[in-house]
Amino acid sequence: MPETRSPILELQGITKSFGGVEALRGVDFALYPGEIHGLVGENGAGKSTLMKIIAGVHTEFSGRFLIDGTETHFRSARDAHAAGIAMVHQELSVAPDLTVAENVFLGNQPTNALGLVQWRRMAREAGEQLARFGIDVDPMSRLGDLPIGLQQLIEIARVLFSGARIVILDEPTSALSPPEVERLFTTLRRLRAQGTSIVFISHFIEDILRVSDTVTVFRNGRKVAETASAATSKGALIEAMIGRGGEALEHSYTDDLMLPQPSESPVVLKVDQLSLARSLKDISFEARAGEVLGIYGFMGCGQQELSRILFGKLKPDGGTLFVDGTPKTFASTAAARRAGVALVPESRRDMLFHQEPVYKNISISILDRISSLLLKPAQERDIAKRQVEQLQIRPPVVGLDLGMLSGGNQQKVALAKWLTYPPKLLVLCEPTRGMDVGAKNDVINIVRDLRTKGLAIIVLSTEPETVLSLADRILVLKRGAVVREFRNEPVSKDRLLEAA
Amino acid sequence: MSSETALAAGQRARGLAPFLRSQMRNIAPFLTLIFLSGFFAFASPSFATLDNLGNILTQVSVTGIIAVGLTFVILCAEIDLSIASIANVTGIAVAYFTLQESYVNIANIPLPGAVAIILSILLCALLGLVNALGLTVIGIPSFIMTLAMMQIAAGISALLVRGQIAYKVPSLITTLGSGSIGGIPWIVIVAAIMLLGGHLVLTYTRFGRYVYMVGGNREAAEYAGLNVKLILGAVMIISAVCSGIGGMLGVAHFGSAQQNEFDTYLLDSIAAVVVGGTSLFGGRGGIGNTIVGLFVLGVLNNGLDHVNIDSFLKILIRGLILLAALVINVYAQRLREKAVE
Numbered sequence: 001m002p003e004t005r006s007p008i009l010e011l012q013g014i015t016k017s018f019g020g021v022e023a024l025r026g027v028d029f030a031l032y033p034g035e036i037h038g039l040v041g042e043n044g045a046g047k048s049t050l051m052k053i054i055a056g057v058h059t060e061f062s063g064r065f066l067i068d069g070t071e072t073h074f075r076s077a078r079d080a081h082a083a084g085i086a087m088v089h090q091e092l093s094v095a096p097d098l099t100v101a102e103n104v105f106l107g108n109q110p111t112n113a114l115g116l117v118q119w120r121r122m123a124r125e126a127g128e129q130l131a132r133f134g135i136d137v138d139p140m141s142r143l144g145d146l147p148i149g150l151q152q153l154i155e156i157a158r159v160l161f162s163g164a165r166i167v168i169l170d171e172p173t174s175a176l177s178p179p180e181v182e183r184l185f186t187t188l189r190r191l192r193a194q195g196t197s198i199v200f201i202s203h204f205i206e207d208i209l210r211v212s213d214t215v216t217v218f219r220n221g222r223k224v225a226e227t228a229s230a231a232t233s234k235g236a237l238i239e240a241m242i243g244r245g246g247e248a249l250e251h252s253y254t255d256d257l258m259l260p261q262p263s264e265s266p267v268v269l270k271v272d273q274l275s276l277a278r279s280l281k282d283i284s285f286e287a288r289a290g291e292v293l294g295i296y297g298f299m300g301c302g303q304q305e306l307s308r309i310l311f312g313k314l315k316p317d318g319g320t321l322f323v324d325g326t327p328k329t330f331a332s333t334a335a336a337r338r339a340g341v342a343l344v345p346e347s348r349r350d351m352l353f354h355q356e357p358v359y360k361n362i363s364i365s366i367l368d369r370i371s372s373l374l375l376k377p378a379q380e381r382d383i384a385k386r387q388v389e390q391l392q393i394r395p396p397v398v399g400l401d402l403g404m405l406s407g408g409n410q411q412k413v414a415l416a417k418w419l420t421y422p423p424k425l426l427v428l429c430e431p432t433r434g435m436d437v438g439a440k441n442d443v444i445n446i447v448r449d450l451r452t453k454g455l456a457i458i459v460l461s462t463e464p465e466t467v468l469s470l471a472d473r474i475l476v477l478k479r480g481a482v483v484r485e486f487r488n489e490p491v492s493k494d495r496l497l498e499a500a
Numbered sequence: 501m502s503s504e505t506a507l508a509a510g511q512r513a514r515g516l517a518p519f520l521r522s523q524m525r526n527i528a529p530f531l532t533l534i535f536l537s538g539f540f541a542f543a544s545p546s547f548a549t550l551d552n553l554g555n556i557l558t559q560v561s562v563t564g565i566i567a568v569g570l571t572f573v574i575l576c577a578e579i580d581l582s583i584a585s586i587a588n589v590t591g592i593a594v595a596y597f598t599l600q601e602s603y604v605n606i607a608n609i610p611l612p613g614a615v616a617i618i619l620s621i622l623l624c625a626l627l628g629l630v631n632a633l634g635l636t637v638i639g640i641p642s643f644i645m646t647l648a649m650m651q652i653a654a655g656i657s658a659l660l661v662r663g664q665i666a667y668k669v670p671s672l673i674t675t676l677g678s679g680s681i682g683g684i685p686w687i688v689i690v691a692a693i694m695l696l697g698g699h700l701v702l703t704y705t706r707f708g709r710y711v712y713m714v715g716g717n718r719e720a721a722e723y724a725g726l727n728v729k730l731i732l733g734a735v736m737i738i739s740a741v742c743s744g745i746g747g748m749l750g751v752a753h754f755g756s757a758q759q760n761e762f763d764t765y766l767l768d769s770i771a772a773v774v775v776g777g778t779s780l781f782g783g784r785g786g787i788g789n790t791i792v793g794l795f796v797l798g799v800l801n802n803g804l805d806h807v808n809i810d811s812f813l814k815i816l817i818r819g820l821i822l823l824a825a826l827v828i829n830v831y832a833q834r835l836r837e838k839a840v841e
Contacts, residue, residue: 311723311725313722313723332722332727332728332729333722333723333724333725333726333727333728334725334726334727334730336725337725338725342725343723345723350717350719350720350723351719351720351723351724352717352720353713353716353717353720353783354717355716355783355784356712356713356716360709360713364709364713364721364724364726365724365725367706367709367710368706371706372706373705373706374704374705374706375704375705375706375708375709417724
């Protein structure tokens with residue numbers, strides 16, 4: 001059907017490089033009115049780069065860029081916005097201290113003749129828009145008080161209703177619960193019927209197949225396939241993405257998986273009656289050496305707060321932590337690190353130094369182990385090179401600024417900094433979020449390897465697959481309380497979802 | 501290694517322009533310095549002489565000593581507005597602990613020179629510690645905390661001298677502040693040593709790396725398990741002690757200790773650091789930048805005297821130069837972010 005119409009957006013022979021590394025090589029891309037176009041590819045394959053070119057974030061590239069058949073060159077994201085292009089980035093970008101209504105109308109609040117904001121009208125219209133999306137919240141409540149999944153839906157809603165003709169969604173479903181994903185899809189289909197064109201990037205291939213009309217596959221900065229969604233399958237797409245037999249790599253976890261016998265090895269971390277304001281209620285559990293403890297729950301169930309308490313970033317209101325049997329109250333993250341605790345948080349923006357080279361990002365947590373007063377840059381680089389090689393970080397250049405790496409590779413760097421001198425307890429938040437199949441498997445293998453070395457590992461995730469692929473024992477967290485423990489018994493995605 | 505060389509080559513092959521853009525913060529102040537020097541050399545025959553170079557060096561020494569510590573603070577994306585007041589109170593304190601001539605009407609406590617110096621350094625370190633505790637333990641933004649400290653230090657100064665002027669300081673301070681060796685003023689040597697020391701600490705020590713990392717991304721530094729508060733506290737104390745040393749030598753250099761003696765040094769020190777190209781957002785810059793900034797300021801102040809300009813206009817010109825530097829500072833940050841993105 002699209003062939004009979006002319007594309008609203010057309011890119012021809014797009015090439016873009018960062019620091020001598022080509023991120024896109026001669027890519028053609030066309031988007032038609034009223035089309036949902038899915039994009040898949042491994043991390044660093046070029047999807048996000050292409051979308052940032054479309055959204056006017058990257059303005060220097062070679063190739064032709066046509067809108068409605070007219071050659072265009074955006075000089076900023078504002079130009080793209082004026083041309084009717086809007087993008088929801090992978091990382092949440094909302095104003096948590098403003099109200100829901102202000103966030104929905106960010107940048108174009110309704111004003112009266114005097115230029116004053118019409119609060120009542122804004123609240124009413126925001127409420128109506130969100131209701132169409134199936135979101136029922138008080139438009140005047142503070143956005144930051146809502147669960148993260150809801151915040152993300154509101155951000156998406158804002159962009160979808162901004163009147164844009166082209167909407168780009170980068171990993172919109174990773175923080176959403178299944179019913180929220182449903183709501184999003186319903187809205188996307190409705191917008192498609194109204195003629196809006198949507199680009200949908202996701203690592204959840206099922207989601208792509210369900211909602212999109214066309215799928216484009218990227219690999220190593222090239223477009224390797226473009227096909228109608230109805231004419232392809234998950235296996236075929238994975239194969240095109242990674243260029244090797246993909247079937248074995250992606251496990252769907254719909255069948256029961258048998259958890260092993262509980263470990264008898266020493267308890268590394270004991271958490272007793274931990275509580276925090278409205279987030280956590282009397283949480284108690286143990287993590288043992290050589291065991292991966294999975295903690296699963298929906299967004300906002302208290303996982304994030306729990307991980308921060310374990311690493312001394314947040315102070316609990318009540319309860320005790322024991323590391324190797326000794327009670328600990330961490331005054332700072334430095335104290336937690338010295339006690340042998342390591343944390344890899346979920347947000348790459350917060351945990352890395354984007355304007356510093358890769359090796360400094362890797363060595364930062366072990367500087368006091370490899371140097372006393374004076375730095376030893378040569379040794380830092382050697383250690384970083386070893387980690388980069390072991391984790392297959394691309395490009396393998398330790399002197400490159402971190403910001404030039406793709407998201408998945410940045411995540412590997414975040415893990416790498418803890419691996420030279422392994423901690424006793426490693427806490428991983430969403431270790432594979434936003435990663436492609438290949439990188440996910442790399443991370444899974446690294447975690448398994450660390451387990452055999454005797455680390456106690458806690459994996460917190462809102463993705464059942466992540467927990468199921470890694471954990472020996474699983475706790476389900478719901479509204480700040482442990483509601484179920486799976487051990488030495490069969491478990492599946494359905495059972496987890498049911499418990500949460 | 502080979503891939504790294506290849507990549508470096510690739511980066512170079514991208515063209516000179518992007519490289520220059522990412523280095524804007526270092527290049528712009530240098531160009532400003534060359535331009536100003538060229539201008540004054542052309543405009544006045546007495547400017548470009550060896551004697552005058554010595555003058556400029558001497559004139560920027562006190563600012564230079566104070567700016568060493570301030571560079572640490574600004575690299576951490578904090579600010580210290582109490583530097584001039586702390587310099588003043590420390591200079592007054594060292595005079596207060598020294599025997600004054602009989603006509604000086606101050607109820608002071610004469611002590612041996614070494615003790616007077618040690619007590620004065622302890623005083624400025626203590627004031628720095630108060631800044632540090634306010635910032636890290638209580639969580640008062642440094643802008644406000646040091647604004648309060650500015651008043652507190654000025655208040656202590658006022659109580660110590662009560663409107664009088666003291667002249668005597670310990671002989672070591674007199675030598676370092678106003679003496680010279682082989683034709684080179686000691687104060688220039690002290691400033692050079694302190695700037696060099698600051699540079700070595702920032703570049704080659706673990707602490708220096710931590711300063712840059714905390715300034716670059718404080719949240720990430722915390723997630724890396726660094727003791728961010730300890731580092732922030734340390735830079736506030738370093739800043740206060742550098743100010744104190746600058747204050748003691750300054751008093752000897754000027755030949756007197758009195759209230760409000762250092763007021764212009766607050767703006768000058770901040771200007772030197774920022775004009776030099778150290779980022780107000782933290783994490784970028786260093787002592788090298790501060791040195792260029794000091795020379796820009798020194799050449800400007802000195803040169804304006806040589807060209808016989810309306811002395812009231814001088815103030816305006818200095819303000820405009822500072823504004824230009826701030827614009828470049830913010831612009832350079834943006835260009836660099838773009839280059840990395």
